[in-house]
Amino acid sequence: MEQKEFGGKMLDIDEDGFIQDPEDWNEAVAADLAKTEGVEELTENHWKVVHYLRDYYLQYNMAPMIRKLCKQTGFKLKEIYDLFPSGPAKGACKVAGLPKPTGCV
């Protein structure tokens, strides 16, 4: 499995750059993961999304539905994509250290 340095640690990643062990995640890892998604700096709004995703995942062992993410963070769908250009699944979930979402698009 490929390894790459995030937050000063060598971590296992899959072919799409998702870290393999959610336990490896911390805010420094998130900041480096964000750069792979074209997000150079994580703002307060980015963190609001990331922390919501992470808290939900740790509680339910799955990512929330997109509508739930929007409702709970107060962001419109377009605003989520403005924050994470690859979207809530491939972008925000990756930065939050969640497993790669299902699907092929």
Add this chain to the structure above:
Amino acid sequence: MDLITVAREAGLAFKVNVRGHEFSSDMSVSDGGRDAAPAPAELVGGALGACIAMMVQAYCDTCGYTDGEVGVSLAVELGDNPKRVAGFVIDLELPADVPEEKHDVIMRVAEKCSIHETLANPPRVDIDIT
């Protein structure tokens, strides 16, 4: 409706022709394509978003709501086993002069668009090898 044809361009990219209008579809690089055009599932999402926007815009035009345009932001949620589109998440933007008491009517208009109805009432799909 007129015949829709699909012909290979290169790799996994295909060109779709509808009444002389052409557009392409491809897969992402991670799924074996070249990402030269939207993936088929994204085209389905685009069709749904366009259909809803057209219906709601027509309603707003008829009612004289002109302070802004109708717009749609749409995300496609994917599912596995089997691989499929598992859901659509849609934010609908309305002209600013649409009163809030009309939102229920507009939701019904959006849900009556032909693509929404098609997804809600899955069509027969008849494939033959020719």
